[in-house]
Each structure stands twice: as C-alpha cells, then as structure tokens.
Amino acid sequence: MVNNHLQVSDLGERKLIERIIEKLKNSYNDSKEGFLNDKWNDFYIGDDSALIKLNNDYYNLNNNDNYLVATSDMLIEKSHFPKQMSYFQIGKKAVTVNVSDLAAMGAKPIGILINLAIPKKLKLSYFDELIDGILDACSYYKIPLVGGDTNQSDEIIISGTALGEVKKEKTLFKHGFGDGDLIAITDKIGLAALGFEIFNSQISTKLIKKSLVNHEIDRNIVDLAIQKVLNPIAKINEGMILSYFASSATDITDGLASELYELCNSNKNKNPNSKLGMIIYENKLPFLDEITKISKILKKNPLNLILHTGEDFELLFTINKDNLEKLYELNKIKKNKFDFFDFYIIGEINNKNKVEIKHINGSVKELSSKGYEHLVNNKLVEVRNDYED
C-alpha cells in the first residue's frame, strides 16, 4: 500500500522508472498465457533502446515476407481524458488507441513504447494506477511494453508507439477496394458518441439522471455508453482475421463519415483516375434503438452522433462478395484459432465517384465528411483537476 500523501516528485524520475520495471516484471510473471511464453520473451529492455527479435512464428514465414508496422499516437489530458476516467482507465486507453492502428492494418502486435509526462504534484498512488492500467492493456492485447521515458509537465500526456508485423500481401491499407465490394463495420456504433455527450456537460448528465429516475431509458444502455468511453477496446483479433479477407480497412476514431472519406481519399491518392465511390444505407446502420431515445432527451440528432463522432474503435472495412462468403463460413465454423465476431454490412462500393447515404425515406444525399478534429476550436470533455495548487 502506497502512502497516500506521496507525490511523484518525492521519488523522482529514476525511482519511478525502477518502479515501472518492477511492475513490468510482476505483470509478466502474473500473466499465465501471455508474457511468459516464448513469444513474449523476445525483447530486451533496460538499455538505451529496446531490442526486439522478429521471429515470425505466427506467420511461419521468413522475415522478408513481412512488413514492420509502426504507429504513434499522443493523448493529452485536456483533449482525451474525461474527468470521469480513472487513472487506470487512462493508462488502458493510451495503449488501446495505439493498438487500434495496428488492428486497422491487420498487424500482429510485437511491442509498445510509452512516453509519460506527468505533473510533479501527481499522487504516487495515481501514478501507480496509471502504470497498472498500461500494463493491464499490454497484457490484454499481448503486446509487451518495451520502452519509453518519463517527463514532467503541467497535465498528463501519454505518447505511445506500437510496433507490429504483417504479411506483406495481407496488409490492410485504406485503399485496395474494388467496384461492388461491400462496406462493413465490426460492431454496432454510436455508444461512444453517446457516452461523450453524457459526459460533455453537467446539463446532459442531469437530464440523463432524471430520465433514469423516471424509468424513461434503460440504465444498462447508459452504462454501456459510459463503458465505451471509459474502457474502449481495440479490435486487434478482428484486424488479424480481416487481413485474410478484407480489401481495405481503418479504425473508426474520428467518426464513420470521416473514415469513409479517408478510404475514398486514399484510393484517389493511389489511383487518381478512379471513379470509385461509396453508398451507405441509413436503415443498415447498426445501433441500439435506445440511442435514438437517449439522443432525443439530450436534444441531439442520433444520426449525427452515429456518423460524425468517433472514438468507437470499431474497424470499418471493405470486402468482396467471395471473401464475404468465406468469412461467414469461418464465423460458422468458429475455428479454435480465431474468435467468432459479429459484423454488419452498411453499404457498398460503386463507381459514382461520391460518398453518399440513402436515407430511410428513400432520398440519397452526399455525406458530409465532418469528423472530430484537434487544434480547432472544440472541447471534447471536461477535465479533471487533481494536482493544481
């Protein structure tokens, strides 16, 4: 048990790093099917850089058949962590957002580096929670923590870099789809957007509490929405399976509409003369009915939440009809090696050179590309204030 009055500055950088390495060792020892088996012994920490052995037993291939995959995302307290999030959850999310980008490429995780910046006055017990959250997520995604550093700043900043590998011809790019391919997502969406709306202001929170008391809405759904915000999960296994079937993929972090445009723009960059476009169907968008009800209470347009707010971390992918049949087959068989997963067809690739949505009333309209963007005038969440004077 940590003395609750200790702050991180009572230890200093070196002791904090020793503390992380100690926790790291325990986390590997605790994890029965994770870090102790051979696959997770192939790295070395504690020197100027991490060393990683690329051994490819997963693919049974020569190294030259694989790409090294590297992705890096920074999370900053004021933009990314609602004050309702615990330090444990902050740590988990920092790993999740980086792993999600590996999932979007169909890659297998091989290691993650985490750079932390924390306020001097942060309680040591919170620091420990944060590290525990990071290590818990590493264990969940089977991605060893191989490096990083700690620094001092006015708010919590976590910068992660996830490394993975992927079979060259199986890599999931944002481009690669063809005319007639179907557009799909790995789960229902909109819950994260709803969760952020609930957290967004005290007014929203009050409205929801009142509706819960009056039994106008289902408490389970509200809890689910909040969980989607507090404990997001990257679809790493789904990405690895989809690498064998999908023609393109990305993760939904800035909203479905924005990501559809990402795929289209990537295709245009690769094939400037391409006329490939997309149509999605409002009546095929998978979301819980309760979202409509709760959106009304919050005076929000549910379709807007579903299309233009992100943080779902589901995978958006395209797939040709033959491979779709094979994926359905695989899901039926539920092979031991892979987990079964649901997915929803929401539209298709056509040659109309536009991104459109067919509404329930039959009208077809061009989709707005609006999505969440940093460094413009927006504020996603209310922030905590645990270490000011």
Add this chain to the structure above:
Amino acid sequence: MVNNHLQVSDLGERKLIERIIEKLKNSYNDSKEGFLNDKWNDFYIGDDSALIKLNNDYYNLNNNDNYLVATSDMLIEKSHFPKQMSYFQIGKKAVTVNVSDLAAMGAKPIGILINLAIPKKLKLSYFDELIDGILDACSYYKIPLVGGDTNQSDEIIISGTALGEVKKEKTLFKHGFGDGDLIAITDKIGLAALGFEIFNSQISTKLIKKSLVNHEIDRNIVDLAIQKVLNPIAKINEGMILSYFASSATDITDGLASELYELCNSNKNKNPNSKLGMIIYENKLPFLDEITKISKILKKNPLNLILHTGEDFELLFTINKDNLEKLYELNKIKKNKFDFFDFYIIGEINNKNKVEIKHINGSVKELSSKGYEHLVNNKLVEVRNDYED
C-alpha cells in the same frame, strides 16, 4: 511566404498534417544522396500505421541476424528548450535525442515517428520552422520520418520514436565490458553544460557579456558552448563504427558520472557477483581550458559541470586493448566507408567494485553519481512565452 498572423488553429489538424506530408515529399526530392536512393524508399506513410521494409543491405545479412531497435524520448518545452532556441532548432533537437539512443546501441537508423503537441495560438510560421527543423535533422541522420500525429496542448511537446536495426552480435549494450578494458568518450565534453549555465539566468548572461567586452574570454568558445546547446548532434556514425570494436556504450545525456554508473549498474544487473569497477583520471578528462576560465566567471566548479551535467550527446564507451589498436588503425586508414573520428581515453575498468576518480593531486575518491533528473525540483532553462494571451 506564410502570412505572419496565421495561427495553427486557423488550419486545424488535418491541413497541418497535409502540410507536413507536402514538406516531407519536398525534403525527399531535395536530398540528392538521402531519401531518394533505394534505401529510403522502403517505407510507406499515409495509412493507419507506417510500413517499413527491413532489407538489410547495409549489413548484407538475413533479417534473422538482426535486432529491431526501438527507442522513444519526449521533449517538453519547459524542461528541454531554452528560450534562446529557435523553432527550427527545437525540431532538430527532438530528432537528435532519439537518434542518439540508436547511436548508443550501434544501430543503423531505419525510421522515426514524431508526435507533436502544440498550442492553438502558435504562429503557423513557427509551426513550419519546427517541421523544417525536424526534416532537416531526418535528412542529416538519413532517418526517414515515417509517422506520428499532431495534438493540442499548452506548451510544445515533441515525442519521438526512433527505429533502427543492429547485427545481433554487434549490439552495444551498457554491459559487456571486462577487466582491463579502457573507458573512452567520442569528443571533448563540458561545452553543453557551460552553454546551459550561460542560458540559465540573466545574471550568468550578463557576466559573460561583460567578460567578452573586456576580452577576458574567447568569444569563439562561448559561441561553441551556445551551439552545443542549440544544435546538439548525435554520434550516429561513430556508434555504427564502435559496434564493431567497443565492448559497451551509452550516450552522455545526464552527465558523465551518471552514465558511468549506468554502465556499472547494467553490468551488476547482468552479473550480480561481478566485482568490476571503474576508475577515471581527472587529468585525462578532455575539455577546453577556456571552460575552467569561464566557469570561474560564473562562479561554478568546472569539474562539476564536466562530470554532473549532461546534454553532450557524446558516446561513452569501453573497449579492450586489442580492439583499441584496431580502431586506431582504422582511424589512420580513414576508410572511405566510415568517417574518421577522434576519441579520448579517460580511464579503465578494474575489479575494485567502485566507480572512482583519481584527481590531479593524486587522491582517489569515489565518484558521486549525481546527474540531471526530471520530476524533482530543478529547472534546466528559462522558457519562452510566444503564445500566451
């Protein structure tokens, strides 16, 4: 020419990233012997993750003979960037600190990811300078920028992750030295420490200016010290050469004494019963005479600056006597493939289980391990204030 009144928030995240990619393309086209040759074409950016082909033409080896090397460092304005540093220099330093850790392992750079956090009110022209500095350093170190993201924060934060590869049996660890090995550094030290002292307070700056006017000190040396702070350089070629000769290495970032203990502690961790220790000789420490003179003006102990302040980015290494002869030979031949470089023997490994210094007066004392440390009560530099209201 950028409108000088534009702030980064006038563009937003997406346009800023497009701007970086545009600059990136130009930087590759401009660089005749860098990014356009085959070695630097082996990566792909613009998707969820960067893809890197590991092709090993440098070592002429199978991939399985190499380690992937990964290192990550975060720089934060208030701790790492004196206000005298331009945005261009800030960008360069962010790359340098990460490349320096590759150098310390003897690794060849293969790619770098940079996560940026910047204040919304930062002038766009400063943003451009920052990116130009990053790309200039990437070109200098022949390390392609392969990924990263941008975010919003109250001060400038740059988190980099450098990737490299190294032949397994040539990796330079912090451990690996044996009894009788010599201890050496790749250049004179102390100038960076002096530079930080000059920047450290207005009083120091005034004292130096006065001494310059009175011709008491050499303007060239003061300039050199300032350059060491503003434009540090990582010893990446030296690291790759040393990987064939040295028995261990690290880069001097937190001060020579602190790094000597790093090597010793690494050896202890690897070989708990080892009695290996170190002795360095004050009369062999390579530094310019002027440092003593300037230190006196600043009322500082020069030995303290040389031993206990970092940011030199020189390599500290150990080498056995046979390999030392070979390295001298190589330096004489100045093979085309490698550049000649100076180095200085400062001490040796013994079996006394201590880290000692033999002073000029003949006394031998245990060396203090004091070095620069984050998250304790210290302040390295005065900070800029370009974007407050």
